Amino acid sequence: MKKRCVLTAFVLLFVACKEEPTPTTIADQYYETELFKAVQLEGFFPDSKTFVDYTPKDSFALLEKKYLELREEKDFSLKAFVEENFERFPALPEIAANDTLSDMYAHIERMWPRLRKEADVPEAHSSKIALPKPYIVPGGRFREIYYWDSYFTMEGLLVSGRYELAESMVENFAFLIDSLGFIPNGTRDYYLTRSQPPFFSLMVDAISRENPAQRLRFLPQMLAEYDFWMRKDSLNESWGSSTASRYRVELADGAVLNRYWDSGDTPRPESYREDRELAEMLYDEKQKKQLYRDLRAAACSGWDFSSRWYGTKGKFSTTKTTRILPVDLNSLMYFMEMQISKAYADQTKVAEATQFKAKAEARKAAIQKYLWSDEGFFLDYDFEDEKSMQEWTLAAVYPLYFELATPEQAAQVRATLIKQFLKPGGLLTTVDHSGQQWDAPNGWAPLQWMAVYGLLNYGYTDDATLVADRWLNINEKVYANTGKMMEKYNVEDLSLISGGGEYPTQDGFGWTNGVALGFKKLMEKTNEQ
Numbered sequence: 001m002k003k004r005c006v007l008t009a010f011v012l013l014f015v016a017c018k019e020e021p022t023p024t025t026i027a028d029q030y031y032e033t034e035l036f037k038a039v040q041l042e043g044f045f046p047d048s049k050t051f052v053d054y055t056p057k058d059s060f061a062l063l064e065k066k067y068l069e070l071r072e073e074k075d076f077s078l079k080a081f082v083e084e085n086f087e088r089f090p091a092l093p094e095i096a097a098n099d100t101l102s103d104m105y106a107h108i109e110r111m112w113p114r115l116r117k118e119a120d121v122p123e124a125h126s127s128k129i130a131l132p133k134p135y136i137v138p139g140g141r142f143r144e145i146y147y148w149d150s151y152f153t154m155e156g157l158l159v160s161g162r163y164e165l166a167e168s169m170v171e172n173f174a175f176l177i178d179s180l181g182f183i184p185n186g187t188r189d190y191y192l193t194r195s196q197p198p199f200f201s202l203m204v205d206a207i208s209r210e211n212p213a214q215r216l217r218f219l220p221q222m223l224a225e226y227d228f229w230m231r232k233d234s235l236n237e238s239w240g241s242s243t244a245s246r247y248r249v250e251l252a253d254g255a256v257l258n259r260y261w262d263s264g265d266t267p268r269p270e271s272y273r274e275d276r277e278l279a280e281m282l283y284d285e286k287q288k289k290q291l292y293r294d295l296r297a298a299a300c301s302g303w304d305f306s307s308r309w310y311g312t313k314g315k316f317s318t319t320k321t322t323r324i325l326p327v328d329l330n331s332l333m334y335f336m337e338m339q340i341s342k343a344y345a346d347q348t349k350v351a352e353a354t355q356f357k358a359k360a361e362a363r364k365a366a367i368q369k370y371l372w373s374d375e376g377f378f379l380d381y382d383f384e385d386e387k388s389m390q391e392w393t394l395a396a397v398y399p400l401y402f403e404l405a406t407p408e409q410a411a412q413v414r415a416t417l418i419k420q421f422l423k424p425g426g427l428l429t430t431v432d433h434s435g436q437q438w439d440a441p442n443g444w445a446p447l448q449w450m451a452v453y454g455l456l457n458y459g460y461t462d463d464a465t466l467v468a469d470r471w472l473n474i475n476e477k478v479y480a481n482t483g484k485m486m487e488k489y490n491v492e493d494l495s496l497i498s499g500g501g502e503y504p505t506q507d508g509f510g511w512t513n514g515v516a517l518g519f520k521k522l523m524e525k526t527n528e529q
Contacts, residue, residue: 139508156514
C-alpha cells in the first residue's frame with residue numbers, strides 16, 4: 001500500500017489480525033521518507049506538529065520520488081515544494097473572541113459549538129483518522145480528538161446538558177476499540193503506536209450515571225481495552241528481576257502492574273526535530289532507540305514532558321518512562337477491573353464478576369506494596385532499579401480518587417498536598433521547576449479534578465473546595481485579562497499564564513472548560529449545604 005491511508009484501510013488490516021500497529025506498517029512509511037525528514041529537520045515551522053497535519057496532494061510515494069528528483073536542481077526550494085504539494089489544514093472557528101466583559105461560564109457554553117466537529121469524511125492522504133460521530137476537540141494546535149482529554153471535556157458537556165454529544169464521544173472511542181483494538185493517543189495516524197491513560201471506563205461510568213444500561217452496552221469494548229493493556233507477546237524485556245511485555249510488567253513476586261509504552265523506537269513524527277536533537281548527545285544507537293521509545297511512552301502517559309520520568313535529576317536525556325510503574329496508570333487499571341466486574345454482576349455472571357474483582361484486589365495489594373512509600377506518599381516505582389522514584393507528583397491523588405488509599409494514607413497525602421503542592425492558583429503538578437510543562441509552576445485541569453474529588457472521597461471537604469476555588473479564580477483571572485481558556489496555568493505566580501514544554505500555551509480549551517463547569521457545579525452544591 002503506497003499512499004497514506006484513511007481509517008477504512010486500518011479497519012481492514014487490524015480487524016483481521018487484532019495486533020497493534022508497528023512503526024513499519026502503512027503510515028510510518030511516510031514518516032521515514034527523505035522528504036519528511038528534510039522538512040522537519042529544516043525547521044520551517046516553529047511547531048513540528050504543523051507539517052504532519054498538512055495533507056499531501058498526492059501519495060507520499062509519488063511525492064518522495066518527485067522530491068528526490070527535484071532536490072538536485074540548482075534553484076530547488078524545499079519551502080516552495082511544500083507549499084505546492086501540501087494542503088494546509090483549515091483554521092478552526094474563532095474560539096478566543098475578546099469578550100472579556102462577559103461571564104466566563106457563558107463563554108464556555110458558547111465555545112462548545114466552536115470546538116465541535118461533525119462526523120468525519122475520510123480524506124485521501126490525510127493523517128486524520130475519521131470518526132463516525134460528532135466530537136469535541138481540545139483547541140489550539142489540537143484539531144483532532146485526544147483520548148484522556150475527552151473524559152474531562154465530557155464531564156463539562158454533561159453539566160451543560162449535552163448528554164447526546166458526550167455519548168457520541170464514547171461511541172467514537174468504542175468505534176476505535178472495535179476497529180483498531182485500542183484507543184490511540186489521538187486520531188492521527190502518527191499516534192497509532194501508543195495509547196494514553198485509559199479513561200474509557202470512566203467515560204462509560206459518567207454516562208451511566210444517567211443511563212445505567214450504558215455499562216453493559218460498552219462491556220465488550222472495556223474488555224477489549226483491558227486485553228490491550230494486559231496482552232503479552234514473545235518480545236519480553238528483562239529489567240532487574242522483572243519481566244516486561246508491552247504495557248504489562250510482572251514483578252519477581254508474581255504481581256502484575258502496568259507501565260506506559262510505545263511500539264516505536266524512532267523520533268515521534270510530530271516532534272521529529274526535537275527528539276533527534278535530544279538524542280544527539282547519545283553516541284550509542286541502541287541508547288538512542290531506547291530514548292525514543294521512552295519519549296514516546298511519556299507521550300503515552302499524557303505527561304509529556306516531566307522530571308517525573310527522569311532517571312537522573314535535571315537530565316531530560318535520561319528519561320526512562322518504560323522502566324517505571326506509574327501510580328496514575330495502575331489506579332486507572334484498578335478502576336477498569338472494578339467496572340468490568342460490576343458489568344458482569346449486572347448480568348448476574350457471578351464467576352466472571354468474581355474473577356475481575358479478584359484481579360482488582362490483587363492490583364490493589366500490589367499498589368500498596370510497590371507504590372506507597374514509607375515517606376508517606378504514593379510514588380512511582382522504578383522496576384529496573386527496584387526502588388521508588390524520588391519525584392513527588394500530583395499522580396499521588398489517583399489512589400484517593402479511586403478509594404485505593406487507607407484513611408491513614410489519605411491523611412498523609414492530604415497533608416503533603418496542602419504543605420507542598422497548594423499554591424495561590426491551585427495545585428502544582430510536581431514540586432520540581434525543571435522547565436518541562438508537566439512540572440512546577442504549572443497546574444493542569446485534569447489533575448485538579450482528580451485531587452478535588454479524591455479529597456472529597458475521604459471527607460476533606462474544606463480542602464477540596466479550597467483547591468477548586470483557587471483553580472476557578474485563576475481561570476477567571478486569565479479569562480478576564482485575555483478572553484481565553486488555557487490548556488494549563490501558572491499556579492504560583494498569578495501574573496503569568498504558564499510556561500515550559502515543546503509548544504506555546506494553547507487556548508481553547510476542552511478539559512479546562514469541562515473542569516471549570518464541573519467545579520462551578522460542585523461549589524454551588526457545597527454552598528447550598
